[in-house]
């Protein structure tokens with residue numbers, strides 16, 4: 001579920017009256033997502049998404065997220081555009097939570113991305129990196145990069161083997177490789193950091209929108225590519241699909257060619273990206289609040305992906321034509 005906070009109708013009316021959106025026509029909670037409470041809001045001015053930010057979002061980060069969405073929308077990226085109230089302010093407060101109204105994007109996410117979807121995603125990711133290059137109004141450190149992984153491991157270490165035998169030792173081994181070997185000095189900028197298929201909309205086969213910028217941060221651009229190779233290019237049976245990888249990378253490089261150093265770093269970046277999602281999923285899996293209506297993502301999916309990355313011998317295994 002992703003409605004943690006109820007919105008009393010009279011509070012919603014009062015909140016909406018501060019915007020130029022006309023009268024309310026319909027309002028309903030959206031079940032997808034796990035982080036924040038999202039609602040579909042229909043008014044005389046059209047359809048919008050109302051987000052109430054829940055506990056895992058640090059309110060100090062909201063100016064970065066909202067500023068970034070506005071910046072990217074101004075640069076022609078199809079992403080939610082924050083709606084400002086009559087005072088010109090986008091971030092409000094509703095039902096005791098920070099609240100944002102943003103524009104509604106058409107399209108639906110794909111469950112099993114095709115090769116063409118992967119190519120379109122690569123192109124959109126590179127476009128996002130280019131559009132974010134001059135977003136300097138705010139910055140945000142990536143708390144879920146290499147320095148953030150050991151604390152997550154320590155939270156999960158004692159129970160990790162209940163999820164998969166030998167998991168704690170494998171993660172410890174991975175950290176001992178990634179911490180000293182993590183690539184530094186590669187081109188950096190604003191990255192999405194969570195551009196999974198559920199955060200990308202398509203209309204027919206055309207990519208029509210990118211959502212959920214709440215992990216976005218300043219970090220290595222090629223790390224975002226590695227996150228997407230993990231999220232888009234594996235099949236349900238756990239096999240890496242080189243054709244999808246090649247399409248994603250070609251789509252990306254048609255807009256922003258990767259440097260030889262970025263390409264050489266891909267295997268390490270892919271390992272790190274797999275470990276990041278393995279760790280956050282593991283911590284969530286081991287800590288589901290009793291009675292919560294949340295179905296945590298399976299950490300073992302990312303264990304399989306990590307094992308693949310540990311086995312690769314060359315960047316060619318990812319579909320790079322080197």
Ligand SMILES: Nc1ncnc2c1ncn2[C@@H]1O[C@H](COP(=O)(O)OP(=O)(O)OP(=O)(O)O)[C@@H](O)[C@H]1O
Pocket residue numbers: 002030032033034035036037038049079080102103104105106198199211212213214
């Ligand atoms: N601007 C938008 N236009 C249309 N639908 C949207 C928009 N923003 C969110 N949604 C819908 O709301 C759902 C949840 O949004 P989102 O992924 O941002 O939530 P979340 O709780 O942050 O999720 P996650 O678990 O991916 O972090 C999406 O799957 C989508 O169906």
Ligand SMILES: N[C@@H](CCO)C(=O)O
Pocket residue numbers: 194196277280281297
């Ligand atoms: N994309 C993340 C969930 C957080 O948005 C995952 O699949 O683990």
